[in-house]
Amino acid sequence: MFDRDRWNEIYITLSRNKLRTFLTAFGVFWGLFMLIIMLGSGNGLKNGVTKGFGDFATNSFFTWTWKTSMPYKGFPQGRNFNFNNSDIQAIKDNVPQAAVVAPRNQLGNYGGTNNVIRGLNSGAFGVYGDYPEIFTIQSYRLDEGRLLNQNDLNEKRKVAVIGQRVKEVLFDPGEDPIGESIQVNGVYFSVIGVFKSSKSLDRGEEDATSIFIPFSTFQNAFNYQNVVGWFAITSKPNVSASEVEAKVVSLLKERHSVHPDDPQAVGHFNLEDEYNKMMGLFTGIEILIWIVGIGTLLAGVIGVSNIMLIIIKERTSEIGIRRAIGAPPFDIARQIVLESVVLTSIAGYFGLVLGVGILEAVSSAIGEGGGFFANPTVDLSVALKSLLVLVFAGAFAGLIPAYRALKIKPIEAVRTE
Amino acid sequence: MIKLNAINKSYSIGKNSLHVLKGVNLDIKDGEFVSIMGSSGSGKSTLLNILGILDEYDSGEYYLGGTLIKNLNQSKAAEYRNRFIGFVFQSFNLLSFKNAVENVALPLYYQGIKRKERNRIAMEYLDRVGLTDWAHHMPSELSGGQKQRVAIARALITNPKIILADEPTGALDSVTSQEVMQLFKQVHAKGMTLIVVTHENEIANMTERIIRIKDGVIDTPSEKTNMLTGTEA
Numbered sequence: 001m002f003d004r005d006r007w008n009e010i011y012i013t014l015s016r017n018k019l020r021t022f023l024t025a026f027g028v029f030w031g032l033f034m035l036i037i038m039l040g041s042g043n044g045l046k047n048g049v050t051k052g053f054g055d056f057a058t059n060s061f062f063t064w065t066w067k068t069s070m071p072y073k074g075f076p077q078g079r080n081f082n083f084n085n086s087d088i089q090a091i092k093d094n095v096p097q098a099a100v101v102a103p104r105n106q107l108g109n110y111g112g113t114n115n116v117i118r119g120l121n122s123g124a125f126g127v128y129g130d131y132p133e134i135f136t137i138q139s140y141r142l143d144e145g146r147l148l149n150q151n152d153l154n155e156k157r158k159v160a161v162i163g164q165r166v167k168e169v170l171f172d173p174g175e176d177p178i179g180e181s182i183q184v185n186g187v188y189f190s191v192i193g194v195f196k197s198s199k200s201l202d203r204g205e206e207d208a209t210s211i212f213i214p215f216s217t218f219q220n221a222f223n224y225q226n227v228v229g230w231f232a233i234t235s236k237p238n239v240s241a242s243e244v245e246a247k248v249v250s251l252l253k254e255r256h257s258v259h260p261d262d263p264q265a266v267g268h269f270n271l272e273d274e275y276n277k278m279m280g281l282f283t284g285i286e287i288l289i290w291i292v293g294i295g296t297l298l299a300g301v302i303g304v305s306n307i308m309l310i311i312i313k314e315r316t317s318e319i320g321i322r323r324a325i326g327a328p329p330f331d332i333a334r335q336i337v338l339e340s341v342v343l344t345s346i347a348g349y350f351g352l353v354l355g356v357g358i359l360e361a362v363s364s365a366i367g368e369g370g371g372f373f374a375n376p377t378v379d380l381s382v383a384l385k386s387l388l389v390l391v392f393a394g395a396f397a398g399l400i401p402a403y404r405a406l407k408i409k410p411i412e413a414v415r416t417e
Numbered sequence: 418m419i420k421l422n423a424i425n426k427s428y429s430i431g432k433n434s435l436h437v438l439k440g441v442n443l444d445i446k447d448g449e450f451v452s453i454m455g456s457s458g459s460g461k462s463t464l465l466n467i468l469g470i471l472d473e474y475d476s477g478e479y480y481l482g483g484t485l486i487k488n489l490n491q492s493k494a495a496e497y498r499n500r501f502i503g504f505v506f507q508s509f510n511l512l513s514f515k516n517a518v519e520n521v522a523l524p525l526y527y528q529g530i531k532r533k534e535r536n537r538i539a540m541e542y543l544d545r546v547g548l549t550d551w552a553h554h555m556p557s558e559l560s561g562g563q564k565q566r567v568a569i570a571r572a573l574i575t576n577p578k579i580i581l582a583d584e585p586t587g588a589l590d591s592v593t594s595q596e597v598m599q600l601f602k603q604v605h606a607k608g609m610t611l612i613v614v615t616h617e618n619e620i621a622n623m624t625e626r627i628i629r630i631k632d633g634v635i636d637t638p639s640e641k642t643n644m645l646t647g648t649e650a
Contacts, residue, residue: 004532321510
């Protein structure tokens with residue numbers, strides 16, 4: 001294997017017609033290069049989109065109320081109703097597969113009228129009444145202070161955790177917001193924490209303009225009594241969110257005298273479904289990339305096989321001489337297969353290096369704020385596997401020419417001069 | 418050294434079969450220097466292929482130095498060629514990208530001898546054919562006679578049982594041909610068995626015995642004394 005003569009001969013054969021060798025190698029190079037670039041781009045797209053989900057629990061779902069569309073138990077259709085505090089315990093009691101049950105209420109939103117004031121500064125922000133558990137469903141990076149806790153909820157404290165953007169609008173640069181008061185719809189709250197969103201794009205923007213206050217405080221301060229706007233619920237590990245969703249929705253329908261078949265009265269949205277759909281899409285894209293990439297690679301390998309056949313043709317007399325003076329057939333075949341493997345491996349290696357290099361360059365150029373495209377890289381293991389596949393492909397490409405070489409009759413080869 | 422018993426060989430060309438060797442019997446003793454003559458189509462090349470273990474025969478027996486050469490697989494045939502037979506060809510057939518000493522050393526490479534060792538042996542044989550000074554020249558820098566001497570050194574290096582020379586002087590002028598034949602004589606003088614295939618009477622006359630092949634059988638073996646009447650196609 002590490003015989004100097006063998007490598008020397010491989011070098012001599014391949015360098016006898018440099019342009020042809022280069023063009024052949026380019027086919028393989030291009031195949032692997034394209035495969036790496038495509039895989040990287042696919043990963044970039046996937047990373048970009050999954051980053052949009054942030055650390056959002058993908059086993060969560062939401063459910064809210066809407067007008068009924070069917071009459072039931074003496075109630076007419078078109079009836080308005082709300083979830084209430086007693087639903088919280090009812091869900092916990094009747095649907096044991098639900099892990100976190102977080103009731104929520106919302107006041108105002110991003111882009112609405114100005115509802116939050118501090119001194120001369122004011123802004124329009126989404127104000128949410130929440131259980132501390134909400135932070136296990138959506139995660140936020142706390143910059144300063146703390147998040148809500150159970151005591152805030154129990155004692156109905158007037159405290160608020162605000163988004164980064166809220167701080168920028170209401171406070172001067174360098175000012176410490178912790179302990180300061182802000183006025184929400186005429187009620188004063190004390191700021192206890194500032195957070196950053198872990199999501200990207202619009203969703204991240206929306207988070208940054210949010211203010212979280214205790215659920216109990218929210219109901220009291222804004223006269224919601226025991227109304228629950230909507231629920232954010234997660235399933236326990238290894239339980240499908242869709243399964244829990246169905247149970248919770250039918251329980252809530254029963255509790256609020258809604259027809260079990262009413263399609264709109266209890267709205268729900270399942271992140272797991274969305275997430276799975278998205279992942280299915282990416283699996284599809286990935287399969288497509290592999291098919292196209294392997295096709296391109298195959299074309300390059302066939303090119304190598306082709307050129308090896310021509311080389312055999314040119315070397316008929318040389319192979320004849322070698323066989324006449326006693327080269328074992330295996331030795332001749334090995335030489336040709338090795339040449340093929342060397343050509344494909346070197347070309348493939350350069351394709352790999354350049355592909356990964358370009359992906360790295362693109363990755364560092366777009367940095368963090370890449371929108372729907374983030375961190376376009378290829379697993380090292382995938383890269384090495386494709387190189388390994390290439391080496392085998394090279395050996396395979398050398399087999400047909402090697403077989404052809406073995407069929408050369410020495411005496412005929414020697415005499416065709 | 419060589420014993421052929423009723424060797425038959427036919428080639429199938431499409432549906433037809435061409436019977437090339439029709440029961441060849443031949444006996445070549447150890448240390449003999451013989452020539453094989455015959456017109457084209459006489460079966461001369463086929464006989465050479467069989468003697469050189471480059472081709473199989475259909476029936477009969479071929480003994481080379483007491484070893485029966487029959488139904489060998491490719492690897493065994495290659496090994497026997499390497500150890501038993503030294504080839505010299507009309508068109509020299511040196512590898513153009515290897516220098517003289519590397520060409521001479523090539524058969525030893527297939528015996529798995531280390532590079533240094535085989536190049537040292539190759540230098541000895543190059544010395545025997547008087548080309549020490551040309552050892553590191555490429556074949557393209559050598560004259561025809563020099564190339565053939567390199568080829569002879571290559572044939573000798575494995576210390577084979579026989580040397581098979583196929584028209585060794587066919588591409589050389591008469592003076593160089595004489596030099597090559599002189600070299601063969603020297604090799605013969607050391608006890609080597611040599612078989613030269615040629616169509617030149619002059620060359621054949623320099624050997625001890627002439628074997629004529631005609632229409633796939635050996636013509637009555639003629640002694641050197643009465644062969645000047647020999648015809649050539």
